[in-house]
Amino acid sequence: MADGNPRNWMWSDAIEMLSRAERMHRDVFSPRATRAQPTWEPPVDVIETDDKILIFIALPGVPPENVEAMIEDGTIVIKGRRVLPPQLRTATIHRLELPQGRFERRIALPPGRYDRVGTATSDGCLLISLHKAI
Structure with missing residues (x-):
């Protein structure tokens, strides 16, 4: 809460949550190499x-x-x-x-x-x- 404006820190928290969700999505659906075939x-x-x-x-x-x-x-x-x-x-x-x-x-x-x-x-x-x- 750098400037004390709740709108700014809420927006920052929302962006951080979206970024975390995107990373989790990539982790779940990232290809895995098994038996020489990606999955x-x-x-x-x-x-x-x-x-x-x-x-x-x-x-x-x-x-x-x-x-x-x-x-x-x-x-x-x-x-x-x-x-x-x-x-x-x-x-x-x-x-x-x-x-x-x-x-x-x-x-x-x-x-x-x-x-x-x-x-x-x-x-x-x-x-x-x-x-x-x-």
């Missing part, structure tokens, strides 16, 4: 209830048949590919923020055993539900 990582939410683990993966525009999910050593691996729709391949693109190409995300699962796996899509997200074995 990007979709954001996820992992939620645990009494009887299941719910994993929401943000994949707008990715059809479910372009996604693989498997459990390896207590980690769920989600991978696939997002491609531009054919009608956009010859279009002039003015801004392209949704990452394209190969993606892969590895998420450590909470300890436990799971006897059923369900998948669904909703609002641009893939939902994976792992039902806890009793």
